[in-house]
Amino acid sequence: MPFVIVLLGLGIELSPAHVLYTGPLLTAMPALASLTMGPKGTLSVAAGALGVSLITTTLHQAWGGQQIYSNLLGLLVVSVASVTTSNAVRTRRQGELDQVRRVAVAAQQVLLRPVPARLGPVRAASVYLAAESEAEIGGDLYEVVHTRYGVRMIMGDVRGKGLPAVRLAAAVLGAFREAVHYEDDLVEVMDHCAAALRRECAVPGAVGRAEEENRAEDFVTALVAEVPDEPVVQVVNRGHPPPLLLSGGKVQALTPSTPLPPLGLEDFIIGPPVKAESYPFPPGDRLLLHTDGVIEARDRHNAFFDLPRAMEAVDTCTPPEFLNQLHQALIRHAQGRLADDAAMLLVDRSDETI
Structure with missing residues (x-):
């Protein structure tokens, strides 16, 4: 001007x-x-x-x-x-x-703690990509914990953005970190996360008036998985993109047999009681948990990122190197700009235990 x-x-x-x-x-x-x-x-x-x-x-x-x-x-x-x-x-x-x-960096280190490289029978790695270059944290959440029941992990995505999304993510993560150590059933762990979300949404005055009017629409897509000593992985999926299992060079989506609504929408659960589903997970296989920001990334032709194909194209390497190659492939596909935050968590089973 x-x-x-x-x-x-x-x-x-x-x-x-x-x-x-x-x-x-x-x-x-x-x-x-x-x-x-x-x-x-x-x-x-x-x-x-x-x-x-x-x-x-x-x-x-x-x-x-x-x-x-x-x-x-x-x-x-x-x-x-x-x-x-x-x-x-x-x-x-x-x-x-x-x-x-x-x-923001300090908040991220508290909310999304670094994933240990080794937990019992698995090796692990994670990556978080913010959609905005100046942002450090958002509504994506993940965690991996070694418990007496095995290695348990969560991947989730809060509806919305900004501080309200961070607040809900913190509530769900806090409940998960507590429940995984004393609940032997994964469904009970997920129920604790859902209860924490409901309590947080019911806190009066915790958000502005505009957010207050949308509280009925607050929800979190979440997936909880457990890797015990046996060569299996157990999964409870509440409206989240299914994890991808890389076995023998081929990728398989662990799609739940009965789709369930996200956390916060328990009124829509109908049918028999929810149960964890079990899938083979022998040594040498790799399991990738991710948020929809990864698979919904688009290129210049408006095509989605083909995550299974990208996983199959990665050379054999350590989990951090594997995720780094996926990260680079995602950035190339999206021309360096993501429309949504993206998180990935990779675990693979090893013959060795500690």
């Missing part, structure tokens, strides 16, 4: 309407530019305003008038002040942004 106004002033001075004095208008442009531009942008606007003033003054042979020199002096003072202010504001905003990033 400041550049447009400077050009508008030049147009006035070069037209029959040059009797209109544009000096005060041009003098204010550096100050206007400092509100949204950095020092370089402000200097550019100031140089443009000065150039228009000099050109039109020479063209109209207006040198010698006190008003002209007053205008040029005012333009110089305003320009210097605007550049100084712009630089100070930019430094302060950068400091505030850095502080917010540090807080």
Whole structure:
């Protein structure tokens, strides 16, 4: 806008309407530019305003008038002040942004703790990709815990974004981390997570008025899995994308036989009691848990990311290297921009135990 106004002033001075004095208008442009531009942008606007003033003054042979020199002096003072202010504001905003990033990183380390590389009979690795480049945390959640029942893990995705989504993710993760150690049934673990979500949604005044009106729609897609000492994996899936099992170079989706609604929508559960489903998981196989941000990533042709095919194309390597190759393939597919946060958790069974 400041550049447009400077050009508008030049147009006035070069037209029959040059009797209109544009000096005060041009003098204010550096100050206007400092509100949204950095020092370089402000200097550019100031140089443009000065150039228009000099050109039109020479063209109209207006040198010698006190008003002209007053205008040029005012333009110089305003320009210097605007550049100084712009630089100070930019430094302060950068400091505030850095502080917010540090807080976000600390929150992420508390909510999404680093996954241990080895837990009992499995090796594990995880990756979290924020859709926004400045973001560090969102509504995706995951955790892996070694318990007396085996290695238990959760992958989930909260409806919505922002702080309300982080709040619900923290409630579900907290319930999971507590329940996995004393509940022998995976269904009971999932029920604890659902109860924690309901309690959090019922807390009065925890969200703004707009979020308060949408509380009936709060839900979390979640998947809980257990890898015991036996060569199997047990899964309870509540509306989440099914995990993918890589066995013998081929990928199989562990789709539940009876689809269940997400956490928070228990009223829609009908039929027999929910039970965990068991699948073969011998040594050498790999299990990938993921959120829909991975499989819904699109390329320039609007095609979804083919995660099973990408898994089959990865060379044999360690879990962190495996996820890194998937990460690179996903970024290439989406041209470096994700429409939604994405999380992946990989475990593979080893013959060795600790």
